[in-house]
Amino acid sequence: MNLSIQNQKLYKSGLVYALLSYSAWGVFPLYWKLLKHVPAQQILAHRIVWSLLFLFLILALRRDRVFIKYLTSPRILGILLLTSALIGGNWFVYIYAINSNHIVDASLGYYMNPMVNILLGMVFMKERLSRIQFIAVSFALAGVAYLTFHYGKLPVISLVLAGSFGVYGLLRKKANLQSMPGLMVETLVLAPVALWYLWFLETNGAGVFGHYSRFSDILLIVGGPVTALPLFWFGIAATRIPLSTLGFIQYLAPTIQLLIGVFVFSEPFDTAYLISFGLVWTGLGIYSYSVVRGMRQKAIQ
Numbered sequence: 001m002n003l004s005i006q007n008q009k010l011y012k013s014g015l016v017y018a019l020l021s022y023s024a025w026g027v028f029p030l031y032w033k034l035l036k037h038v039p040a041q042q043i044l045a046h047r048i049v050w051s052l053l054f055l056f057l058i059l060a061l062r063r064d065r066v067f068i069k070y071l072t073s074p075r076i077l078g079i080l081l082l083t084s085a086l087i088g089g090n091w092f093v094y095i096y097a098i099n100s101n102h103i104v105d106a107s108l109g110y111y112m113n114p115m116v117n118i119l120l121g122m123v124f125m126k127e128r129l130s131r132i133q134f135i136a137v138s139f140a141l142a143g144v145a146y147l148t149f150h151y152g153k154l155p156v157i158s159l160v161l162a163g164s165f166g167v168y169g170l171l172r173k174k175a176n177l178q179s180m181p182g183l184m185v186e187t188l189v190l191a192p193v194a195l196w197y198l199w200f201l202e203t204n205g206a207g208v209f210g211h212y213s214r215f216s217d218i219l220l221i222v223g224g225p226v227t228a229l230p231l232f233w234f235g236i237a238a239t240r241i242p243l244s245t246l247g248f249i250q251y252l253a254p255t256i257q258l259l260i261g262v263f264v265f266s267e268p269f270d271t272a273y274l275i276s277f278g279l280v281w282t283g284l285g286i287y288s289y290s291v292v293r294g295m296r297q298k299a300i301q
Helices: 003-033 040-061 066-071 074-099 103-124 131-151 156-175 179-203 214-240 243-249 252-264 271-300
Strands: none
Touching: 003 074, 003 214, 003 243, 003 252, 040 074, 040 179, 040 214, 066 074, 066 179, 074 103, 074 156, 074 179, 103 131, 103 156, 103 252, 103 271, 131 271, 179 214, 243 271
16 A cells, blocks of 8 residues: 555544544533532542443453553652542543533633643743743633633632643653553552442442432443543544644534533623633634644744
């Protein structure tokens, strides 16, 4: 097969996997809303346990033992202990946001994520902000500041989601770990606490699993594959298309979330939110322009 044709096929399949992963993350609110009768911490505990079982099954079928290597490396295990706490906290806040009618705030958090990544790169990776990046980050910060000033309080959910996922990504990048084996170890670290919590609820008559409806039980179990599959698709996409392309597609998820929050669940999107989002979108537009310009300059060279 001609190499260029093979590369085109890989690129096209990478785009499909990227669209699948970010579309899945975008429609997550519809899934978790079906479990709004279950407390967020219970959903989180089930999500951890069923994700662990599903990941173990997938890695066993693929005969992938990389996660064992991670478990036996003190340095890698130390990093994954930190990332497990971050991703667990991120999952909890996201589920809480969805089921307490803050989908719009969650969407804002993930729109802010690229700007948070720039700031983290500056602080921890000693990267210097270009003038255009400084302008982009300033617009995003202005959006947060306006919302804070208007309502008299910080958009905590948005900031926690953007910050936790940003630091999570930073640590994962520095560790240079494979996606699914890394997530396997993270869920393995969290599983004992999750299992203890579910046992505690069951012994005190507060557990939902097996006591509400069969449909509810199925949704909790399927939460494992629902968590792991988009990450699996993302991992494939990341190896087949440029990261810059992946960076643009990432805006699909918060856009779908925003539309679901406003048009499906009728969450408020008043003038203050419009101005705040507008400032963040402007920052993202400037940032995207800087990425495209950088790609063109490299192509010319």
